[in-house]
Amino acid sequence: MTSNSIFNAVVDIVSSAKRYQLVGMLGWADIKQRYRRSALGAFWLTVSMGVMIASIGLVFGQIFNTPMQEYLPFLALGIVLWGFISSNVTEGCVAFTSAEAIIKQLNIPLFVHVLRCFWRNFIVLGHNIVIIPIVFLIVGKPLTLTMLLFVPGIILVSINLLWISLVLGVLSTRFRDITQIIVNATQVVFYLTPIMWAPSLLPSRHAAYLLNANPVYHLLEITRGPVLGTTPSPESWIFAIAMAVFGWLFAIVIYNRYMRRIPYWL
Secondary structure (H helix, E strand, O other): OOHHHHHHHHHHHHHHHHOHHHHHHHHHHHHHHHOOOOOOOOHHHHHHHHHHHHHHHHHHHHHOOOOHHHHHHHHHHHHHHHHHHHHHHHHHOOOOHHHHHHHHHOOOOOHHHHHHHHHHHHHHHHHHOOHHHHHHHHHOOOOOHHHHHHHHHHHHHHHHHHHHHHHHHHHHHHOOHHHHHHHHHHHHHHHHOOOOOOHHHOOHHHHHHHHHOOHHHHHHHHHHHHHHOOOOOHHHHHHHHHHHHHHHHHHHHHHHHHHHHHHHHO
């Protein structure tokens, strides 16, 4: 692989980032189209998410015999952040195929469509995150300075989601069955990740396998932990940073190799 070929892939990514106005317009258009003529618009996302959190919280809070002041914020953050992560992963699979008409008619950087998918889901996250302060207010959970760590945490999560979406978008354009595999895999990961259940419920001998080897767990830890008032472990930060560095190196290699073939696969 030559430096020039790698440079081509990087140029496409950088050029896409520079077209942030186009990305923003396309992402907002997707949200507006989805909730066109709806009274609440995109806030239906918030309502449905809030109802689901309340329902699960009331049932599983009793099952796990956990005080609502602890369980409801834990659950709310887990569900909201999981929605952001899983939507980016599953929709990233169709980032290029869903933009087939644009790709075939307009000469714009292909990574724009990955950014469009990410921005659309970030808007959804912005609507759903409103639930968190409401939950904190209801259960009387205090605010702490560790919440400031949420900002670098969500940035690191976003960096990881972008390379994952890029890789899955390229592979799913060539092999369409990958999308269905990923959709089903995310359902399995949901139950294997401490979203509805606390890590402390696991026997210590199983925790290392289900938690330390689970990338989603570490991404949740560096975002959910600070908001709940706990400092994420150094291992989670290191895992997420290493995942971002090596993931992007891998993504650039894949993207560089197949970038020019994407329009022909559509």
